[in-house]
Amino acid sequence: MRVFVLGGTGSIGAAVVRELVARGHEVFGLARSEASAAKLGEFGATAIAGNIAFPAPSSPESWIGELAGIDAVIHAACDFSTDMEATERRLLDALLPALARQANKPRFIYTGGGWLFGATGDEVATEQTPFNPLSAFAWMVPHLQRVLAAPGIDGIVIHPAMVYTPRGGVFHRVFREARERDAVRVVDSEAVRWPLVHGEDLADLYALALERAPAGSSYIGAAIAGLPVGHIARAFAKRFDTSHQDPRIISTDAIAAELGEWARGYALDQRLNGAKAQRELGWRPKHLDPESEIATLA
The missing domain is CATH 3.90.25 (UDP-galactose 4-epimerase; domain 1)
Known part of the structure; x- marks a missing residue:
């Protein structure tokens, strides 16, 4: 597949890019600097210059046109600034319609997070557990719901545990x-208690979701509850x-x-449960x- 990765040099995305390249996929990554572009090149990916943030000249409008023919997008970028919600909303406003206009029906793998489930105590959260998000990330819930419901794409959500x-x-x-x-x-x-997943194991989960997950599905990426x-x-x-x-x-x-x-x-x-991904995807x-x-x- 031709796969475009947002956040391809970050703590999650870098491992995802390496895993996809190793599996024979053609990978493109968004690079906001020459250093990021060089790093993507070392991984075996093709860099596309741009940024998820606004304003222009490197904002999404400047690079979305280069995504024609993409089979999938993996969104693993996160800006820990106070503008996170606005940046994400504007990105989806530009990206989702552009993907829906493609002749094929691309996959869109969106990254949620374990912190959206809140403190669970002795209970073990599954994909069926209602969200109780950490306030700083509550904005993610309507965005991931938007991705799953978006026409013209096959939306999938992965909720990583704490990645190490x-x-x-x-x-x-x-x-x-x-x-x-x-x-x-x-x-x-x-x-x-911290639910955990090693970066390499999480990258394997993203690759399996890309190749096997049904549209509209969600998976918790926790290797250690x-x-x-x-x-x-x-x-x-x-x-x-x-x-x-x-x-x-x-x-x-x-x-x-x-x-x-x-x-x-x-x-x-x-405590988070990653059994669904193991059962359905062979993770x-x-x-x-x-x-x-x-x-x-x-």
């Missing part, structure tokens, strides 16, 4: 603090011999003041022991 690599994704802050601070900070409580964040913090502190092995607890308000309202998600105690996550991966970090 041993030193990247949601682990990046913990990794950095274990090396640079005297203690790793944990938001709210060591007992807060919920791991207490204290286990993660202690694994990093042990690996890097941090001065204080016990995590330092900070408040949700403190992390929000430091990083933005979206960071309140670090305090959500969640088989391989990274199921992050603590061992942390222990072997160089």
Whole structure:
């Protein structure tokens, strides 16, 4: 397939691009800088210059015309600014009609998120669980519903759990603090559970959804239902011999003041179920022991 990826150099999109190229798909990626274009080229993708943000000259109107003949779009871009909702709305306003006008019926894989399900506690959220979104991302719900209902495309939604690599994704802050601070900070409580998925496993899920998922379907991308964040913090502190092995607890308000309202998600105690993707798409996550991966970090 000819696949266009938004966010193809980000924490999710880069792994998706590499996976699609490895599977033999022809991949195009949006590049807002020469560095991004070079990175996409290293992955084996073709860069299209542009940005998801407005105004012109690099806004969607400037590059949407280059998508003729595209079989699918994977949207894995996210701007953590206060303009997230407006940027997304304007992007969909331009992109969805353009895709619907194509002679073929392209697939559109939209990225939701585990934080849309809110704190679940001991319950395990599935695709049937009502949304209870973190306020900073509540705008995503009507947008993903719009994608699923849009005429002229086959909309599909993936809700990633908290995406990690041993030193990247949601682990990046913990990794950095274990090396640079005297203690790793944990938001709210060591007992807060994070549902997790390794970036490579998530990329495999996107590829399987591209190739096999029915139109209108949604999937939770969780390989690990919920791991207490204290286990993660202690694994990093042990690996890097941090001065204080016990995590330092900070408040949700403190992390929000430091990083933005979206960071309140670090305090959500969640469990998510990825069984539907395994059952329907044959998804088989391989990274199921992050603590061992942390222990072997160089």
